[in-house]
Amino acid sequence: MSQQRPTGIAILALVYIGLAVLSLLWSLFVFNVGGLAATVGTLFGAQNMAASGVDNVVSGTLGIITAIVELIVAFGLWKLRSWAWLLAIIAVGMNVVNGALGMFSGGLWTFCCGLFGLIIPVAILVYLFRPEVRRAFGR
Helix, strand or coil: CCCCCCHHHHHHHHHHHHHHHHHHHHHHHHHHHHHHHHHHHHHCCCHHHHHHHHHHHHHHHHHHHHHHHHHHHHHHHHCCCHHHHHHHHHHHHHHHHHHHHHCCCCCHHHHHHHHHHCHHHHHHHHHHCCHHHHHHCCC
């Protein structure tokens, strides 16, 4: 007898797929623009442009890796794999920590936007720790 997937987990898996697609598209764009800027900057001796381009290539690469991890998490959540629950907790937890630290990197507006931006990740964390969700993942 197979475990029935909670509706919230199905929604979360679909959200992860959507995030992965958007992250992949944006990261490929950043990667390509960065590669172009690095090449043009190097060819014409514009060191600032070349350095900025390299930074974008690194950022794009990290975004592509993130998109792949998001797809893996989505698959695991959909299939109710126990490792996916842990990976989702880690990923969302890192998002919460990063957002909380970012709240203090600017003024009041940055703090308010950062606080608002934490609502969804914190809600996901709370949801993932609900007893019925943990049971669905064998935890």
